[in-house]
Structure formats: C-alpha cells, structure tokens
Amino acid sequence: MASLNQFLNPNYGEKPWVEQISKTLKTQIAVTIDTPPVSIFEIPKNLKAEKLEAYIPQQIGLGPNHHFQPELYHRMEQKKFTAVKRVLKLHQMEDFEQEFVEKVKRFVPLIRECYDFYNDADDSTLAWLFAIDGMFLIDQMYAYSNHGFSMKANDLIMLENQIPLIVLKEIQKALLGQEDFLESNLRFFCKSNSLFVLSEEHIDFNRVNHLLDYMYNSIVNNETLVPRKVNFKNSGIDPKKEAKLELLEAVIRFAGVIPGAQPILQIIEFVKQKFPQMTERRTTAEEIKVPSVSELCKVVGLEFRLLPKNEGIRNINFVQEKVRHCYLPLVTLNSESEVVLRNLVAYEKLLANNTFMGGYGLELTEYVDFMCGIIDSAKDVKLLREQKIIDGDLSDEEIVKLFNGIGKSHLRMTGESELRKTVAQLNMVYESTPRIWVQRTIEKQFLASAKFITFLISISTALILIREVYLKVYGLNSLPMILARFFQAKLNHLHIFFFGPRGPKAIN
Template sequence: MASENSFTGDQTWVDQMRKTLKSQIAVAIDTPPLSIFSIPQSLKDEKPAAYVPKRIGLGPKHHFQTKLYQNMQQNKLTAIKRVVKPHQIPDLEDQVAEKIKQIIPVVFACYDSFPEMSEDAFAWLFAIDGLFLLDQLGAYAEKGFAIDVKDFIMLENQIPLVVLKEIENALLQYGDRKVEGLWESKFRFFAQANSPFLLANENIDFSRVNHLLGYMYHSIVNNEMMTSRDVNFMNPGSMQAEKPATEELLEAAIQAAGIINIPAAKPFLGVLGSIEKLLHESEEETSIEEIKVPSVSELRKTAGVKFELSTNEEGIRNICFVDGTCRLPVITLNFKSEVILRNLMAYEKLMAKNSIMGGFGLELTEYVDFMCGIIDSVKDVKVLREQKIIEGDLRDEEIVQLFNTIGRSLGYMSGLSSLRKTVAELNKVYDSVLSVRIKKEAEKQARAAAKAITFLVSISGALVLARQALVQASGSNTIQMLVSFVSQLLGSFFSF
C-alpha cells in the first residue's frame, strides 16, 4: 500500500513497485484512471460546505470521520440488511467483501491518496459503503428518497464503479443480467433528477464512467464527440484584475498631491482619499475573476442583444450568437445546485490536470465562467427567467450570489472554443455601439493621464530626494536653487 512518505530505500522501493504491479496485473479487469481527488484547499476555502459531507461519509476519505461514523454507521448496516436479505444467500456480505478484496489493487488506482489499512479492512469498507449506496439509489429511484443527495455527489465521497460492479456480480451470483445496464439505470435516474442541466439523449459509454459524479458529468458534457485539446493552467494570482481608469487617475492625483504636500490641498486630499477607499472596498467585494463579457441587461439595453432558450436537444456546448440573438440552454437551480456545480467543475478540472490519456476539456467550467460574466444583478436573472433559460426555486438574489462567488477558472483550452467565439462576437457587437466607444476612449485617456501623472510624480520625488542629499552633502546654494526651481515648475503643473 502506498503512502505519501513511504520511500525508505532503493531495494524497498523496488520490492514495493514489483508487488504493486504484479497485484494489479493479476486482476482480470482494466486498471481504472485516477478519478477521486482530494479537493484543493483553495477550493475548500471558497465554500467548505460544498465539498465536505455533512451526514454521509463514503470511501476511505470520509468513512471514518468521527461525527459521520457515529451518526450513520448503524444506518448503513440497516441499509445493507435491506439489500442482502431478499437474496437469501448465506453470508452474502462476506462474499461481497471477498470479491472486492480481489480487486483492491486496482481500486487504489482510483484515488490520489488513501490511508494505511489492511486489504481486509478496505474490502469491508467498500462493501459497506457500496451496498449502502446501492440501497440509497434504489430507494431514490422507487420513492424519490435519499438521506442526503448533496453528500452523494461530492467528489471526495465517490465510490469507484469497479467496486459497484463487483457488488452487483456478487448479488446476481454471476447471472446473465448485464451489470452495466443495472447501474446505468440507477445512475441515469439520479442524474436526471439532480443535474442542473439537460442530459445527453444518447447512451453514455459506461466503460468511461468512473463513479456517480463522473456519470453525471459525461451525461452533461459528451467528450466523445469533441476533438481533444490541450488544457493549460495558470498560477493563482497570475490574472490580475484591471483597475477602472477613474481609480488609476485618482490614485495618481493623490500620489502627486501627497508628494507636493501643498497645505491648502489637504481637505481636497481627504475627499479623494475617501473616494479611493470606497473604490477599494467595492473592488474587494467583487474581486472574483470573471470572463470579460457585458451583463445580460447591459447587452440588451445598450446593444439590443436578445436572449432566447435553445432547443431541448442542445446543451452547454451549443451556446451561440446569431442575428442579434444569444441562445442559451436551460439551467435549473435549487438548494442543491451550487454543491453539484462546484463538484462537477472540480472533477472536470482535476481530471484535465491528471488524465494521462487526455479527453477532458473545460467545457463545463467555461460555461460557468460565462454565466458568472453575464449575471451581475437581479435584473440579469429576471431577463433569463422570462426566457425560461433559468428555472428552479432558487431566489433571484441567491442566483446572483452563486454566480458572483464562484471564482473564474485558472485554466484554458488551447485553440478557441465555440463558447469563446460567442463571447468574442458579443463583445464585438457591444463595443461597436457609439456610446460604448466614447466611454472606452474616455477610459483610455484617463488611464493615459494617470500614467503621465505617475511618471511626473516619480521625477518630482526623485528631485526632492536629490535636493535634500545635495544640500546635506555640499550646502551649495546654487544647487539648492536649481532643484527648487525645477520642483516649483512641477508643482505648477500639478496645480492645474
């Protein structure tokens, strides 16, 4: 079993690798890809409740968390009893655990980390959690009931499909029924009931499904139909938000006035300082990076852009802008939606980062980035509700909050995706409006003025320092008069 710091020497490492490889080769099924990740701390810091289960801990990452274990373990055992009792097979739970034990070497490959435990303990852990999940999915399909739907969709809380298939094989006693069909129907019902988006009509290649969250993702974004493109990720902080030109100009003016230090200007500087403080506070409240595109209400009011609902056959990869109309797919938002969206995005980004076989882009992440860009206020949500693009019982204010607190992705796909082309077309139409062109030109001039003031402030500051240094060094009245004259000239410039 691997651990983070298990390397103890060359021969020990060789022996461990030989044993691991032989055990994986000995298993008759293909080794699944890494697909269950520890959520990066940066994401957890944004919204801890979206990634950490509240009631149900599944798999090695959360099964033994004290509170979850104490509150749910007996419920799990009761659920297992409901599953195995109808089969009337003696010690069926032992048979399930034994079958899982045989594939533990490939189950390890699904996780980016796992605790030190015996294979017997792992087998029983997955037998308990897998049978419990089977019971809950069955109850959900029959009665629409589950203990906590949000916990079942969290990335760290997934049970690998290879484990679920072995459980189904044990329950069916190697019968003729197709395991894939049984699990797909359960996954499909759960995904349809809880996905914020319409699912693809075509059947998903179940050999590419890793777990329940992965099935929902593939049903939303059909990667088989697209040409794989490279995904690049930037370091946090590498994308700096551009300050408004007016703020740059104010900062430059404050800096200039502060260096010149004109006593009569102090009340004016106090006002400017207050304005700058307010601007900074406003910037902090909306510091989440967004895709650069005007809001729905701005596009409609200023550029006359219309928004319409796409046809039912089209999903998030079919957003388009044609003849002045932007067509968007329906999204249904309720109290579960933010957790589901965040975990789908985390799964997509981590698979794109870690998949050695490729095939993962950032289509879902790009869509959420786009929605973050076009939704700035309740007015934007109301327009989309009128067109049936946004549905569900989440309040308008909560929708604005949702799309203004999900941070912009630090990843991008090589080439220009269809959604990025749509964004470029929307920006082109918006920027062609006369009032927008005038506004942008004014901002450009203000920014240029700010740079000029900053440059002159730097020179004046250097001259002041030079005067002080030269006076102290030589006491020369001539040099002092020269530097003073230049400073006065610069002072008269700033006083305009």
C-alpha cells in the first residue's frame, strides 16, 4: 500500500512529512490514557536467518507489518470481510465505520506507541486496518473456543503479527459492553497452544499487551519470583586467544607451501583434533554449560523428576539427598511447538533489550539454553520422556533438532538466577566425581602442552625453510645444512612419537 511507504517516495516533499510529524506528536500528547509499552517488534535478521518460516506468517497477515503482504492480502482479505460481516450480523450491527472504525481511531496514537518502528500511514488508514484485523482476530478466538477454528493458529502467535490488546478491548466493548469474554477466549487459545502449563493465578488483564504477551506471562508467572535485571553483551572474542589462533593459522598457511612439510601439517592436524577449542570457540556463542541428561544419570546417578503443575521454569532446582534429583517442568512438543517457542523467546529477549525501565528477566531464554545443554541425543530425550517431563507427538530426534536448532543467547545477568544456581550445582557434583576429575586433569595437561607444541611447529617450519634455501645455495655438506639435518631428524622423531604405530607393531 503506497501510503505506508510515502517517505521513501522521492517525490514526497519535506513539508508533508513535517506536517505529519507535527500532527502525530500533537495527537499523542493530547491522549490522557497511559501510554502502553513497546511490545510488538520486528524480528532481527539473524533470527529470521535461522528459520524464516517460524517468524513470518504463512496464511494470516495482521497489523501494519503483514496485512498488505501481497501473498497474504489476496488470500485473506475476503475471509476477513466474511468474518466482519459474520460478527456484525451476530450482534445485529450495521454501521461498521461508525461503531468500530471511529472508536479505534481515537486510540491510534496509543496503537502507534506499541510498535518499535514509526509508521507514517494516516490515522484513518490505521483505524480501518486495525478495526478489520481486530474484529477478525476476535472472531477467530471465539471460533477456537467453540472448536470451530480452521485457520493456522501459529500465525496468530507470531510476534510481528500481534494486534495490541487496546484494539481488541475497544472492539469487544463495542460488541458486548464488557471484556470478560475476551480474556476467557484468549486464555483458552493460549492454553491449547502453549508448550507449558499456564499459571492458575490471575493475570492482570489491564497490563497485558497482546495475545503473545498473555501466553508469555501465563507461562513465566507460573510460581512468581522476583525478576532479575539483565544486561546484554556482545559475543566478542578474547583478543589474546584471537592473536594465538591467527598465529597458528599463519603457520599452517606458511608450512603448506614448503616442500617436505608433511610432518608439520600432520602434527598441526593432531593439535586441532586434541584441542578443538583452540580453533572453534570463535564461532561458539556463550551458553549455559552443563552435562547432558544421559551423562548426569550415568556418571552422577542423577534422577530427573517432574515438577508439580503449579510450578514452572522458575522452579527448576537440584536436590541432593540419598538420591540426587533435578526437577523440571512439563513441556509438550508437537509439530507447531517450535514456532511458539521461538516467538516466545524472541519476545522475551526483545522486551528485555528494548525497555528503558528494566525489571524484565530472561527466565524462558535461560530455560531454552539449559535444555539445549542437557539434550545432546535422542537418548537424553528418551530419559526425560520416561519421567513425563517431555510429552507430545514429536519424535526424539525431532526434539533434539528443535532445541539445538535455536541459536544460543548472548546474555549476562547482573544477578545469579535460580536456574544458574542449579546449573552450578549440577556442574560441581559432576566435576567432583573421580572419573571426571581424572579426565579433566589429563585434559589440562594436554592443554598446557599445546603452547609448546605450537611454538615447536613454528620453529620447525622455519628450519625446513632454511634447509630448502641452503640446499639450493650451499649444497648438502655445509655446516648450516648439517645443523638443519640434525633438527630435521629430531622433528622426524617427534612425528613418530605422535603418529607412529602403537602396541605390538611398534616393536618392529
């Protein structure tokens, strides 16, 4: 729609833009109702790159982000009109513009505040858009609660597709004079599509931003705790580690062009295999580091148990008695669960990262990081299924792919959350077992040797180069060449030590 992108038009002059800004600012200042927080965000490109279809609606486009998407508009506009006519007929109303559009128009300045981007469409355009989409959404919620829902439910949960609750409330009041049915319909929809058990405690409906926000708060507030402030940090690389890695890569490139450098390259390959963290950590995001379910069960004798229904992700805990237990909430995973989970996590992170007031935690994000950490294979999922912690019709392999396919968070909390405390306890118990302690000690010894091996590789590479030069200039019997052959022999011994035969074959 042209009016949505007028400022990008080269013929759109400066004066109309100034007039539009001035008018918008005046109307927003004139509104005396409390301004709602920004709660509808555009999904960052890096998240869309992971799985675009999880964030972009496939059938239903709602709000200024997707209403006018051509492939959605042509498919859905008539269905939206049909829904509007059905609602008007049911409530014996005829004047849609007067009864709904004009009432929504009074709240357009507040509606604009709900989005994290400025929309330069005029108030009338937005009023019509939100009145149509809002009534369509109410119709779908009613149909869903009466088991007549036929549209794609996932589209209604997507963050970019949300309709501010102030629009739905205004339409609902115009229809029935009250909001009670709206809350019950939203709760039924969220309960039917949530991965987690929703809180039975009353959610303050006056503080709800939209459908996804209602689901999010009902999940996180299942056993309320004090939220913790969160700071985001860049996933940067330690400059010292980066310098060492660059040096090693330079040596690899250098040795690759030298004749007779095969022993050097084989030793480098050995180092890369034994110490993958030296060359791979640059692309690994910060995440909760914790052993897998099967490792904890096998090494520590840990048993995973299901939390009661009135406790959720904030109540994950570790109990050390005669038998060690880790308590986790129920999570139900079906074919559409990934879309729900991804949008919930994206909403939580964007909400925390974009608020100026603070007070938002990242409990759900930490939970997903935790599940990514403890689920490495189908065996881990099977163990959690046996304890009724994981339910649903997704296969074990699909669940592994789901959790490990979600990008890890880049966050640092100013305070230690309860989940982080649980992870620290699990790691401490795991690391203190004799088997793991011995393994870690050996790994540290290998790691301590890595610097020496890297230095030796650099020196050996230089010696090989010297050898090649002196062969061409001075021949085989010069003193420098004798020294070069001596060091070459020592290098060959080192190569045999690392790559030579083991066991009985080594005797020959």
